[in-house]
Amino acid sequence: MLSPGKNDLWFLPLGGTGEIGMNLNLYGHDGRWLMVDCGVSFNAPLHPVKTACTNEKERSENLHNIVAPDPRFIVEHKEALSGLVLTHAHEDHLGAVPYLWPRLRCPVYATAFTAEVLRRKLVQVGLDNKVPLIEVDADKLLQVGPFSVRWLAITHSIPDPFALHISTPAGNVLHTADWKIDAQPVAGQPFQHTLYQSLGDTPVLAMVGDSTNALKPGMSVSERSCFDGLLATIKPLTGRVVVSCFASNIARLISLARVAKKTNRYMALVGRSLVNMYSIAKSQGIWPEDLVLADVNHMGYLPPEEVLLVATGSQGEPRAALSRLALDSHPQLELSSGDHVVFSSIIIPGNEEAVHRLLQRFKAKGVDVVLSEQSPLPIHASGHPCAEELKLMYHWVKPDIAIPVHGENAHIQAHCAIAKESGVRKTYAGNNGDLYRLSPQAGIRRQLVKTGRISLQK
Numbered sequence: 001m002l003s004p005g006k007n008d009l010w011f012l013p014l015g016g017t018g019e020i021g022m023n024l025n026l027y028g029h030d031g032r033w034l035m036v037d038c039g040v041s042f043n044a045p046l047h048p049v050k051t052a053c054t055n056e057k058e059r060s061e062n063l064h065n066i067v068a069p070d071p072r073f074i075v076e077h078k079e080a081l082s083g084l085v086l087t088h089a090h091e092d093h094l095g096a097v098p099y100l101w102p103r104l105r106c107p108v109y110a111t112a113f114t115a116e117v118l119r120r121k122l123v124q125v126g127l128d129n130k131v132p133l134i135e136v137d138a139d140k141l142l143q144v145g146p147f148s149v150r151w152l153a154i155t156h157s158i159p160d161p162f163a164l165h166i167s168t169p170a171g172n173v174l175h176t177a178d179w180k181i182d183a184q185p186v187a188g189q190p191f192q193h194t195l196y197q198s199l200g201d202t203p204v205l206a207m208v209g210d211s212t213n214a215l216k217p218g219m220s221v222s223e224r225s226c227f228d229g230l231l232a233t234i235k236p237l238t239g240r241v242v243v244s245c246f247a248s249n250i251a252r253l254i255s256l257a258r259v260a261k262k263t264n265r266y267m268a269l270v271g272r273s274l275v276n277m278y279s280i281a282k283s284q285g286i287w288p289e290d291l292v293l294a295d296v297n298h299m300g301y302l303p304p305e306e307v308l309l310v311a312t313g314s315q316g317e318p319r320a321a322l323s324r325l326a327l328d329s330h331p332q333l334e335l336s337s338g339d340h341v342v343f344s345s346i347i348i349p350g351n352e353e354a355v356h357r358l359l360q361r362f363k364a365k366g367v368d369v370v371l372s373e374q375s376p377l378p379i380h381a382s383g384h385p386c387a388e389e390l391k392l393m394y395h396w397v398k399p400d401i402a403i404p405v406h407g408e409n410a411h412i413q414a415h416c417a418i419a420k421e422s423g424v425r426k427t428y429a430g431n432n433g434d435l436y437r438l439s440p441q442a443g444i445r446r447q448l449v450k451t452g453r454i455s456l457q458k
């Protein structure tokens with residue numbers, strides 16, 4: 001039985017290390033475990049796609065298969081699991097809770113926005129009254145078993161993102177989760193470096209953090225610059241404008257509503273996840289009251305130059321709004337020659353083929369397409385730190401050990417190099433299933449725990 005002792009502080013990722021997606025992290029101390037995040041992955045086929053399927057329909061369905069980390073280890077140790085703490089509401093951090101919680105049955109802790117996103121998911125599977133979901137006040141220290149958890153406001157690409165400062169008698173860890181430095185995030189408070197600078201005053205044993213953009217030099221683009229880029233892109237356009245973006249990026253939706261106002265267009269949302277996220281933002285007081293959206297049912301009656309639609313489906317998902325618009329199968333709307341589709345998003349690796357099919361269909365209709373990858377102006381901003389942001393964080397926090405997670409091997413290696421360059425003595429590049437011993441003696445035991453992925457679809 002693998003159980004941490006009184007002097008031990010362990011880190012054990014079951015998902016999200018050596019890959020991007022389906023984060024599931026465990027911290028171990030004094031016979032107890034704390035779980036941080038419990039997410040899903042998309043576009044992670046269980047079998048090689050080309051050999052598994054033959055036709056296009058099957059292939060795209062398999063491509064969008066939902067998977068979660070195999071929780072077997074912690075299910076076997078569930079009596080020792082003190083709780084699950086959620087850092088933010090992205091699918092790769094909380095999407096697996098409705099599926100895995102029945103096997104874990106532990107208390108779940110989250111701040112208001114994240115809790116509301118989860119609550120709505122739990123309602124869908126009839127678990128809303130069963131899961132002890134505790135809404136956390138981010139200003140208060142939270143005690144979960146032997147772990148003291150302090151919530152540290154950070155900036156990312158969704159409302160209410162938090163890093164966690166986890167303290168135990170055996171040492172302290174900064175678990176950054178997903179973050180960037182955004183001085184003008186459009187929604188929420190700007191990044192506060194003093195918060196992280198003050199962490200450096202007390203010993204931080206390890207920093208466990210986001211490697212997504214470690215291969216990219218410089219600093220990430222601010223949401224505010226993205227607003228400027230979208231305004232300059234959309235202002236000269238005639239015809240209808242459809243913008244596709246990730247539904248949970250409320251700041252982007254606010255920017256687009258402001259762009260609509262400034263360009264005399266009515267904005268409406270097309271797609272269930274967008275409508276759901278907007279409704280959560282309204283209920284949480286995040287949506288500015290002066291920005292009023294139009295009913296999608298009215299958009300078909302407006303002159304094209306007064307229409308701005310925000311649609312789901314930037315990755316070419318076959319049932320999402322953008323694909324329906326491309327195929328003229330949307331019940332309320334039809335696009336025609338002279339209209340524009342603006343991708344305020346990136347193409348996630350693995351989805352190139354599906355997106356390409358979408359682009360071909362729009363082009364065949366005479367609909368002009370603007371991709372963020374080809375745009376001279378910033379019309380998408382990543383929510384993850386580039387190299388200079390990572391260096392600043394190491395400079396402030398000064399951890400003894402750097403543990404890069406949330407990345408594939410190349411991202412993790414690049415993150416290790418940045419940490420070393422920033423003066424961190426020990427860096428551990430590892431994978432799901434590796435046991436990182438942080439205290440009393442730092443070290444890593446490779447592949448101690450069996451991990452894998454499980455399919456969440458029937």
Ligand SMILES: [Zn+2]
Nearest residue numbers: 088090156178
């Ligand atoms: Zn995230």
Ligand SMILES: [Zn+2]
Nearest residue numbers: 090092093178
């Ligand atoms: Zn993430």
